[in-house]
Amino acid sequence: MKAIILKKIKEIEEANNIQVLYACEFGSRAWGFASTDSDYDVRLIYKRNVEAYLSVVDIPDFLNLAIDEVWDFNAWDIKKVLELMIKSNTTVFEWLQSPIVYKEVDSFKDKAWQLCQAYYCQQTHTHHYLGLAKKKFIEIDEDKVKYKTLFYILRALLSAKWNVENNTIAPMEFKPLLSTVEDVRLRGYIVELIKEKEVLTEKDWYKWDAELKEYVYQLYERLSKATVRKSKGYFDIECVNDFFRKEVRL
Template identity: 45%
Template sequence: MTDTIKQKLLEIEQSENIKICYACESGSRAWGFPSPDSDFDVRFIYTRSVKQYLSIIEMPDTVGLPVNEILDIGGWDLKKSLKLFLKSNAPLYEWLQSPIVYYQSETFLKELQLLMPRYFSLRAGGNHYLSMAHNTLRDDLQKEEVKLKRYFYALRPALACLWIIEKQTLPPMEFDKLRVLITDNAIQKSIDELMDIKLVADEKTMITPVHLLNDWLTAILNYCKEQVPLLPSLLQKPDELDDLFRKHVK
């Protein structure tokens, strides 16, 4: 599948007249809890020519292919990406940490990664992950039967928020790295049991609610709700990002 993805990225470059700077996996495969039938969520950052950026006609700031059951491929223009980087867009910061990279230019990724610790706003990131986890717990995990995968869509952001609060740093993307924050062996065992099922179950698998995890999530999110407003709010000047944009324009 990697070869297919790389070929699709090359086709997008040619058909859209763009240059891809970086492409990675962004979904459950990168997070570390894929199902056998999980699709591939490919995300990329691209640039256009100086001539296109200087046109009075605005160019689209996203491109991609139609989504199917196997592939979801889409990308953001470099200018859009850097604007979101400045705003501490959490999904973008995750892409830049992905353990599955399909393409990267020689220096682009390293240059952005060096800026990440200084540009990431702890409060903005905390609010993002807190909202994700809270909404999933409230909307998806309170029924008589729930989708198995939704537990991981609540656990991962809850732990990312907790990481930001406790470590005051950008959280890692991968679930296994976030799990080190859990000190309760019963919670770890419960998660292991769900992981074992998810490795062989399809994306639509339903289970009865795990009340132990629901209670733990509720307690953690209540704690995070109190702590996130106390986190520092950061907004850097765009100068370094402007320089990076000018350097990497196609």
């Protein structure tokens, strides 16, 4: 499958006159709870030639790429990525943690990940994950929920919990997040649900275990009331500028 993805990346580069600096998996396959019919969520960070960034008219900072039942490609310009990084945008922090890397130029992932550390904001990240969970709550029926929705909610809540308790960037992968579940029995039960999901489809439903349902709703309420710190109002952008200039001139 990697060979097919690399071929598609090459086609995208040639069609748009860009160079992909980093390509990774983002979604259930990277998080660690894919189903039998999970699609491939491929995320690209690319650059254009230097002259393109010297244009009087702003250039598009993303590519419109087709999405179907198998492929979901999303591509952002390096400038967009860095602009979002200095706003502590959680998505950028997650892309750079992906355990599944399809392409990387000149250790881009490690260099960008190191840069990220200076732009973490506990409040921004916590509120992002709580917002993701809240949006998914509307997909819950009274006594059942799709496995896909359940794990989206669990990952979001445990990521928020990590941020609240540790005041550090939450891991992208789901397995490390499970360490925040204090109840060993409940943690083990969630692991068993992951195994169930692996042989099911994304349309399959899970009938709520009462204890897990109570944990999910109580955790959301508790985290929503937690005190989180907002980082200083100004992040130093010179490091990002230096990084950008070096990358586009390579």
